Amino acid sequence: MEYEIKGGAFPMVVCKLQKGETVKNETGAMAYMTSDIKMDTNTGGGLLKGIGRALSGDTIFLNFFTAQSDNQEIGFSSCTPGKIIPIRLNGSNTIIGQKNAFLAAEDGVDLDMYFRKKLGAGIFGGEGFILQKFSGTGLLFLEVDGEVIEHNLQPGEKLLVDPGHIAAMEESVEFDIERVKGAKNMLFGEGLFFARLQGPGKVWIQTMPISKLAEAIIPFLPANNEH
Structure with a gap:
């Protein structure tokens, strides 16, 4: 499969498929397709797998697009x-x-919910550390908020x-959540928790999480004045 990423700050990946090749995506991300592509929507491995993806932030159903x-x-x-x-995942x-x-x-890329084994990350990470795991073989496309630092x-x-700034990491990277030390730092600093990442492995950091x-933007939105 060939691909090209276009669009600058509002990017789109355009994939060129040959007969029999299939790509999949979460519901709602497809922008356009040529006429000889067949779409099939299913859970991609059973209901439990679909529910696991939903818990990790995606939809229960995936769309599968196959070139005819x-x-x-x-x-x-x-x-x-x-x-x-x-x-590119190689197995x-x-x-x-x-x-x-x-x-x-x-x-050929597998999508699963990623379970944390360490209690600290599970309790103190909050919903921001419900993660996704990608394995198997083939090209994987991830979307990152803002710019990306590797x-x-x-x-x-x-x-x-x-x-919130962690976009992705290789599975070899160990991580856990630690509390910020010092009462003043917790009250007036960057937040209550840091993610501690330890190599070896590659980490992708996003510069502007959508939550931030x-x-x-919220302070600039007009107030809802009730009469």
Whole structure:
């Protein structure tokens, strides 16, 4: 499958499919497709798998698009200003992404909810650390809020990140949630929790989580004056 990412701050990935090739996406991301592509909507592996995806921020159902002839095109657009990251999975590399990170993928890519084993991250991370796991083989497209900064962590190297800024990471990266130390820091600082990431592995950091963008816009919205 060939692809091209277009559109600047409001990106779209355009995939060119040959006969028999299939891509899948979450409901609502498809922008356009040529006429000889067949669409099928299902849970992508049973109801329980669909419910697991819903808990991790996606929809229960996936759309599957299969080319019925060569040189068919389909475009998937990001729902927020940002970037689309293409990642090729080869069967041995697994990616952990934030909820709502999934945009589209080839049919050989597996999507699952990612369960945390460490109690700290499960309790203190809040809903922001309900994650998605991507494995299998094929191209995976993730959508990232704002710009993206990549960090390649060496073995043992640590990085403290605001949880909302984590877009994705390789499964080899260890992470947990730690409380911010100091009462003043907790009350007047950056927040109550940091995500502690430890290498080896690659981390993708997003510069403008949609939640922070919403917070920045709210003060400028007109008040709802009741009469």
